[in-house]
Amino acid sequence: MTAPIYERVALIGLGLIASSMGHAMKKWGLATTVTGHAKTELTRTSALELGFCDEVFASAAEAVRDADLVVLAVPVGAMEGVATEIGPHLKPGATVTDVGSVKQAVIEAVAPNIPEGVHFIPGHPLAGTEHSGPRSGFATLFRNRFCLLIPNGAAPEAIARLRDYWEGMGANVEEMDAAHHDIVLAVTSHTPHLIAYTMVGVADHLRRVTESEIIKYSAAGFRDFTRIAASDPTMWRDVFLTNKEATLDILGRFTEELFALQRAIRMGDGDELFDYFTRTRAIRRSIIEAGQDTAAPDFGRAKVDGA
Amino acid sequence: MTAPIYERVALIGLGLIASSMGHAMKKWGLATTVTGHAKTELTRTSALELGFCDEVFASAAEAVRDADLVVLAVPVGAMEGVATEIGPHLKPGATVTDVGSVKQAVIEAVAPNIPEGVHFIPGHPLAGTEHSGPRSGFATLFRNRFCLLIPNGAAPEAIARLRDYWEGMGANVEEMDAAHHDIVLAVTSHTPHLIAYTMVGVADHLRRVTESEIIKYSAAGFRDFTRIAASDPTMWRDVFLTNKEATLDILGRFTEELFALQRAIRMGDGDELFDYFTRTRAIRRSIIEAGQDTAAPDFGRAKVDGA
Ligand SMILES: NC(=O)c1ccc[n+]([C@@H]2O[C@H](COP(=O)([O-])OP(=O)(O)OC[C@H]3O[C@@H](n4cnc5c(N)ncnc54)[C@H](OP(=O)(O)O)[C@@H]3O)[C@@H](O)[C@H]2O)c1
Numbered sequence: 200m201t202a203p204i205y206e207r208v209a210l211i212g213l214g215l216i217a218s219s220m221g222h223a224m225k226k227w228g229l230a231t232t233v234t235g236h237a238k239t240e241l242t243r244t245s246a247l248e249l250g251f252c253d254e255v256f257a258s259a260a261e262a263v264r265d266a267d268l269v270v271l272a273v274p275v276g277a278m279e280g281v282a283t284e285i286g287p288h289l290k291p292g293a294t295v296t297d298v299g300s301v302k303q304a305v306i307e308a309v310a311p312n313i314p315e316g317v318h319f320i321p322g323h324p325l326a327g328t329e330h331s332g333p334r335s336g337f338a339t340l341f342r343n344r345f346c347l348l349i350p351n352g353a354a355p356e357a358i359a360r361l362r363d364y365w366e367g368m369g370a371n372v373e374e375m376d377a378a379h380h381d382i383v384l385a386v387t388s389h390t391p392h393l394i395a396y397t398m399v400g401v402a403d404h405l406r407r408v409t410e411s412e413i414i415k416y417s418a419a420g421f422r423d424f425t426r427i428a429a430s431d432p433t434m435w436r437d438v439f440l441t442n443k444e445a446t447l448d449i450l451g452r453f454t455e456e457l458f459a460l461q462r463a464i465r466m467g468d469g470d471e472l473f474d475y476f477t478r479t480r481a482i483r484r485s486i487i488e489a490g491q492d493t494a495a496p497d498f499g500r501a502k503v504d505g506a
Numbered sequence: 507m508t509a510p511i512y513e514r515v516a517l518i519g520l521g522l523i524a525s526s527m528g529h530a531m532k533k534w535g536l537a538t539t540v541t542g543h544a545k546t547e548l549t550r551t552s553a554l555e556l557g558f559c560d561e562v563f564a565s566a567a568e569a570v571r572d573a574d575l576v577v578l579a580v581p582v583g584a585m586e587g588v589a590t591e592i593g594p595h596l597k598p599g600a601t602v603t604d605v606g607s608v609k610q611a612v613i614e615a616v617a618p619n620i621p622e623g624v625h626f627i628p629g630h631p632l633a634g635t636e637h638s639g640p641r642s643g644f645a646t647l648f649r650n651r652f653c654l655l656i657p658n659g660a661a662p663e664a665i666a667r668l669r670d671y672w673e674g675m676g677a678n679v680e681e682m683d684a685a686h687h688d689i690v691l692a693v694t695s696h697t698p699h700l701i702a703y704t705m706v707g708v709a710d711h712l713r714r715v716t717e718s719e720i721i722k723y724s725a726a727g728f729r730d731f732t733r734i735a736a737s738d739p740t741m742w743r744d745v746f747l748t749n750k751e752a753t754l755d756i757l758g759r760f761t762e763e764l765f766a767l768q769r770a771i772r773m774g775d776g777d778e779l780f781d782y783f784t785r786t787r788a789i790r791r792s793i794i795e796a797g798q799d800t801a802a803p804d805f806g807r808a809k810v811d812g813a
């Protein structure tokens with residue numbers, strides 16, 4: 200237990216990320232009171248029942264009243280509506296942050312709704328699982344994970360306080376600008392997810408041909424693609440619609456490379472394949488050297504460990 | 507310790523798969539004597555030193571002399587040369603099997619070299635790690651993994667004995683025909699690996715743009731692609747060259763699907779993305795129901811567990 204970093208924290212959206220933040224705040228005493236709002240009544244009552252919110256409200260406007268920190272934890276496409284609603288009800292001096300997987304589009308949607316005197320500091324914790332909803336969260340989701348904050352011209356004291364808050368939940372905080380965030384994430388997360396969805400879609404069509412064998416022998420590599428492709432459709436739809444430019448850029452490069460390799464296979468050009476496969480090893484080595492691998496690959500997904 | 511299933515087993519090629527088989531045979535007493543051959547002297551002496559071979563030979567012909575079971579565990583592209591060399595030296599009544607990741611091409615390369623009176627039963631254990639060489643093997647690699655055998659018209663007693671042998675190493679044995687094997691593996695393993703190699707190749711080009719961030723934030727999804735793309739270049743070159751038709755077929759379908767999704771992103775067609783991402787969830791569910799998932803996704807790669 201440390202001293203609370205914020206007196207009153209409002210969670211807007213009560214799914215995987217928000218519920219994990221709620222549990223973490225309770226576990227490490229980071230907030231005195233946690234309020235919450237989600238679209239459905241069922242989610243709101245679950246939040247109370249699970250104890251990660253002290254109070255829930257049927258409207259976002261009520262939930263943010265008097266809050267020192269407001270966390271927007273809805274799908275990226277829902278950020279604008281929520282921001283429009285809460286804007287007039289934010290307490291002067293409060294901080295608004297978000298956890299959306301895309302940053303430029305969220306800033307465009309949210310910033311115009313934040314009144315003078317309220318700090319807006321976009322954020323993105325690089326942590327998740329393939330599960331969603333209020334029951335999927337756990338306090339240690341952010342432990343040893345990066346959380347990226349976009350300074351966006353906010354007051355240094357407000358940034359420092361938000362940094363302390365995320366560090367209190369175990370995250371390693373880094374600052375980055377929004378455009379850069381979106382391209383880095385397009386490479387490290389968004390495009391890999393789209394590719395995984397696609398590969399699983401292909402298998403889905405083939406299922407009738409090969410019956411249940413694709414399922415049965417999925418451990419040969421395919422299985423981990425299915426784990427990713429089980430992620431929340433709303434969240435990922437919004438990610439691709441809002442990080443369109445960077446994703447299409449990386450996808451274009453991906454397709455070019457894939458065609459070159461496809462051609463090498465067709466032409467029987469073993470040397471080109473060999474050289475390509477040798478070059479990619481170096482990246483793996485860098486990741487191991489940078490300490491960014493753990494024993495078990497997990498597509499960035501933390502495991503519940505008794506939190 | 508069970509009674510030996512074969513008196514004398516010859517391992518041709520002494521890398522990850524063969525060394526794991528050697529250790530497993532020793533651990534569970536499946537063979538009285540294990541002989542070995544590999545291309546380089548260094549590998550051969552390592553095999554003796556590590557104790558998974560009792561005798562090693564500088565030529566494959568010598569290694570297979572008097573063997574009851576001969577296991578071809580070289581890259582797929584090296585199968586033909588090895589089979590040509592050993593053909594005249596095989597003991598009548600012996601069984602020849604292989605562990606190659608492709609089956610039709612191996613049968614075409616090996617079968618013509620197997621004399622009358624010797625059983626040829628192609629195989630493929632669905633187990634591996636991203637490491638290679640004689641020092642990477644361990645006895646439990648095959649435990650609870652599938653091993654596919656291609657009956658290929660061999661005598662039922664010979665098949666039954668080979669099945670016992672693999673079951674002795676902990677594998678679940680299934681029979682399948684070669685063409686079917688190659689298409690199932692193209693979907694569940696070969697194409698996913700090619701895609702992972704490609705994605706890592708894209709990141710390699712971008713590294714100069716985004717400096718070390720792709721490495722640093724790799725846990726967001728990309729990292730597991732790099733694990734796969736660290737696999738042995740020779741092995742994978744051979745897989746794509748020899749399972750060309752099935753891989754190109756699946757790649758073609760993959761590209762088609764990817765273009766459809768890419769177009770949906772470009773056009774801002776959220777409904778199509780949402781529907782696609784919803785459909786792929788069903789496959790994940792089937793895999794969980796079929797008991798084909800473990801807690802940690804591992805791209806079919808087993809972990810050393812003190813074997
Ligand atoms: N999951 C990940 O891996 C991950 C990682 C990092 C960042 N993120 C980002 O975090 C955010 C939340 O993701 P999540 O995984 O926590 O999602 P989630 O589990 O699907 O939960 C989403 C929550 O938002 C609520 N919501 C949706 N639309 C709303 C609206 N218009 N007004 C009020 N509440 C609304 C939902 O309420 P109901 O339950 O009532 O429908 C639900 O409580 C997204 O922006 C995502 O990009 C996700």
Ligand SMILES: NC(=O)c1ccc[n+]([C@@H]2O[C@H](COP(=O)([O-])OP(=O)(O)OC[C@H]3O[C@@H](n4cnc5c(N)ncnc54)[C@H](OP(=O)(O)O)[C@@H]3O)[C@@H](O)[C@H]2O)c1
Pocket residue numbers: 518519520521522523524543544545546547549550579580581582584587588605606607608630631632633634635637638639640738741
């Ligand atoms: N790794 C996997 O995930 C996996 C899974 C299932 C099946 N397989 C299949 O298993 C087979 C072996 O793979 P692996 O991973 O064990 O490979 P590996 O660790 O790279 O070892 C290959 C072995 O083959 C030897 N070799 C290569 N060319 C040879 C030749 N012309 N004559 C004699 N020996 C030769 C090498 O000898 P030197 O060391 O002297 O060069 C080495 O001992 C391949 O066909 C692969 O498709 C692999």
